[in-house]
Amino acid sequence: MAAEQRKLLEQLMGADQLIGIPGAPSRNAQLSITDPKVCRSYLVGTCPHDLFTNTKQDLGPCPKVHSEGLKTEYETASAAEKAKWGFDYDYMRDMQKYIDDCDRRIESAQRRLEKTPDEIRQTNNLLKQISDLTKTINTGLLEVSVLGETGSVAQALNELHKIRTAKHQKETCERDLKNLQDTSGPSGHQKLQVCDVCGAYLSRLDNDRRLADHFFGKMHMGYSDMRKGWKKLNEELKGRPPPVRHHDEDDGGWGGRSGGGRGPRYGGGGGYKKRGGRW
Template identity: 95%
Template structure:
């Protein structure tokens, strides 16, 4: 909605008015290669437009969103687009926000992990269950041998040991299940972390609540961004970014571009990719 409202205002007032006061005539004459122009907006969707009115709202983009320049870019030839290299800026911009999201996901996941004491208790219970299982299996084999030799009294004694071991094993299994259900800061809530947007999800949520999440603005925004980033990185693989002149230094490789500051990247579209969250 915010993006549509911005387009309408731009048509009515001009992009320079939306950027504020200072140099309206200068902003009105921006060229497509001007570093003040949002290149993510030209190529695709500016990240600032994806998450408005969500927990990850990035606020307004500090760069110019010009519908006229976007149309100019869309109608430009493939050779011109390759010369400008704005798709590299767009990919770098998306990479910045994807990596920020991945860090939040990793941090949220760590908060759900067991404490050292809970890990120790779990390991102890697993060992006890294993020992009781061995005792039971060994006892059953012993009873079989004693039965063949007619040692009835000894067989009954072994059977009593087996029953005791089975009872203790069942007790440990109940304790282990209870520990697994309640361990971690949010175990009683049975939370898990969405590996696309980093939001907490409850395993107890019904289908409607899960659908509200997966079709919500924040989840869809990160999902679309990840898919676009993957597709663009495959298209640019092996293609070096264009050489930028000195007057493009403000928005060159390693500088600011597209409304955000991203990590440096080398030639050939060699972007770092975080684990399979596409």
């Protein structure tokens, strides 16, 4: 009966996912560190599938094997062996995929918060009126100073009246501009902005406690760590080209007989091309 249950689990989950379940076959012992079934992101650092569990960006279980024994083997390997394997490039490629996805969500969310053409026109008109009124006020103050020195009191008082009127108009325009900025866009009434690390919406009305909950939350910290890890690894690998990897040694990675030893997104000198412009 137990054997039938294990067989059913293998069909539903895949045999590789049963590792660690009592009674399941231990396949880790049969896998070498270069086996394509092994998760190289887990060996080098943190698998993205482990970063966002129980969040909106939960990636589900990793389809590859996470073996503590192989991770220890990688960590204790010499620098020459690590360079030969090139797993850090696989890790960068893995992180880059999820960073790119996050950047696309951020750009999409920001577009949804953009002002309409009419709101942009109103904003520009108010800005121009405020600028013109500011010039009128400054010019009037200089005129009052000159009239005062020449003793033209009546003219100076008349100019002061014009200045007070311009100041009142300017204050009205500034209030209108503030109201427009606070309410423009599909979600302006909520004063939303997009977090440029994880893509979540934030309200400018949130108190410090709610903001702290976001910035120290699992999803934000996950993307923050991933971006920092990518940037650090990219700096470390500059000037070091990835090793040539043949198809029989990998499952579609960046090397290969027909690939010239370079994937399409690795930059010259061993660097990994930056995309999205955010870290």
